[in-house]
Amino acid sequence: MNQELISHDGPGHxxxxxxxxxxxxxxxxxxxxxxxxxxxxxxxxxxxxxAGTNGKGSTSAMLAALCDEAGLQVGHFTSPHLVETRERYRVNGRCISAEQLDAALVHVRDCAGSDLAVTPFEVMAAAAYWLFRDLDLAVMEVGLGGRLDATNVTDPIVAVITQIARDHTRVLGDTLAAIAQEKVAVARQGRPVVMAHPTVTLAALRRIGLTCPVRKVGKDVQVQDVRIGGAGLGTQAVLRGRALSEPLQIELSLPGRHQLNNAAAAVLAYQEICAAWPKAWPDAVEVVWRLAEVPWPARLEVIETSPMMIVDGAHNTAGMRALAETMAERGKRWQVVLSVRDNRDPEPLIRELSAVSEGFWLPRMQADRMWDPHKLAEVIDLCAPHADVAVGSAQGCFEEARRQAHRSCGVVVTGSLYGIGEWLGRGEIVSPRLRRWLDGQAPQDQ
Structure with a gap:
């Protein structure tokens, strides 16, 4: 994560x-x-x-890939970035160049003038709409919440609401109902809404007075016959349901049972876009193979196999629970390299990891606003007293975690995208997916 938002020495950046x-x-x-x-x-x-608490990045990436395979010119805007700001902007699976983004930012600057005190995220969202203005479709991931987010300025053809959990409670409210109400506000009257967590989001939709066609994961599409395994944690399943013309065999590049629900939501959204489009589109059965080629850096990404090393940006309780469940597919003796932002309570994160972790390695961080590793160690001693804990340099922590992993299940790097971005930027770890993104490779070129 480049906290200063400078990854290119241009006037726009x-x-x-x-x-x-x-x-x-x-x-x-x-x-x-x-x-x-x-x-x-x-x-x-x-x-x-x-919109959603967890899974909105993965779901939007899958949806963009399906629409790309159908022949559309698709822009995809996400947040945050790990190393370079341009990671947030992709056209048909390729990151735009730093020069393209800088030109767009200069245009936004000139339009903002000196009298409009826009925030960094508002600038980046406006740049996305400018960069995607000549494309067929813009897939926009909400930044925070939904109702008042800078992406929520259009009449979307479909809204997708992924899993809802407690996060950013100071801003969005401290109950699932309040949080869901903020997020479903990206929907529009009469426009279809896809819900991955309908037990919470349906009531929220009613509370804000919207009447919309609703497609539900678990009812309109069910995930069945799940298989997870192999060196890359390969994830396969069959999608069945009344929304599909026939069962869909799917294989994902993004491992984990939770990603199968995200894939189901993306397929439902794809079908809603098909139904609204003025020309015929390929049926979902013809495009779902692309789900096996969706690159999403630092989200349950297997970056090494001997020993296995997984990088995952889980940073809230629900995300960490999903990560721990996937880790448990291979066993319960993992080495964890952990960093946590100082605006997070690390205790619930560590409790989710405790049952599958044998050792915790806590690097000293260069980034601001991170938990001091020695204080993190005290929390681990309380929440996971069985686990070994060590504080050290990033290089030392990664080396020792790899060494210890040969007698355990592997290494998991998690807790904060800010921490992961720091280590990626310094070359402590390497994300093949991110490297391909920044080299300008589309998924089908990989």
Whole structure:
């Protein structure tokens, strides 16, 4: 994660970094004014918007891949980035160049002028709509919440709501009902909504007074015959249900049972886009093979196999639970390299990992706003007293974790995308998926 938002020495990136003084401020008035000055580029492409607590990045990546395979020109905007800001912007699976992004940021700067105090995320969302203005479809991942997020400025062709969990409670509310209500607000009256967590999100949709066609994972599509295994934690299943013309055999590049629910949501959203599009599209059975080629860096990514090393950006309780369940598929003796942002409570994260972890390795971090590793060690002593704990340099922690992994299940690197981004940027670990992204390779080239 490049916290300063500078990954290219250009005027647009430098201006974006300067905008950090604006901080994080939810609201739509500033970004709508900015987009109006830009000629409302968000009104040109069809838009699919994806909100949720966990899984929205993976789901949006799968949806973009399916639509790409169907022959559309597809832009995909996500957050956060790990090393380079341009990771947030992809067209048909390829990251845009730093120069393209810098030119877009300069245009946003010029339109904002000196009187519009836009936030960094508003700048990046506006740049996405500008970069995608001539494409067929923009798949937009919400940044925070939904109702007041800078991506929520269009009339989307479909809205997707992934899993809902307690996160960012100071901003979104401290109950699942309140959080869900913020997230379902990206839906529009009469437009289809795909729900991965309908027991929570259906009630929220009613509370905000929207009547929409709803497609539900678990009812319209069920995930069955799950198989997970092999060196890369290969994940396969069959999708069945009334929304499908025939059962779909799927294989995912993104491992884990939770990713199968994300895939089911992406397939349902794909079908809703097909139904709304003015021309015929390939049936889902013709495009689902692309789910086996969706690259999503640092999300249950197997980056080494001898010993196995997995990198996963889980940073809240629900995400860590999903990671621990996948780890348990291979056993319960893992070495964990852990970092945690200082705005997170590490105790529930560590408790989720404790049953599958044999040792914790806590590197000293260069990034600001990270938990001190010695204080993390105290929390681990309380929550996972059976586990070995060590604090050291990043290089030393990774070397020793690999050494110990030869007598256990492997190494898991997790807790914070900020920490993972720091280690990727310094070359302590290497993400093949991220490298291919930044080298400009589309999934079918890999």
């Amino acid at each position: 430098r201006w974006l970094a300067e905008r950090q003084v604006a901080g994080v401020k939810l609201g739509l008035e500033r970004v709508k004014n900015l987009l109006k000055r830009m000629g409302d580029p968000q009104d040109t492409p069809a838009v699919a918007i994806v």
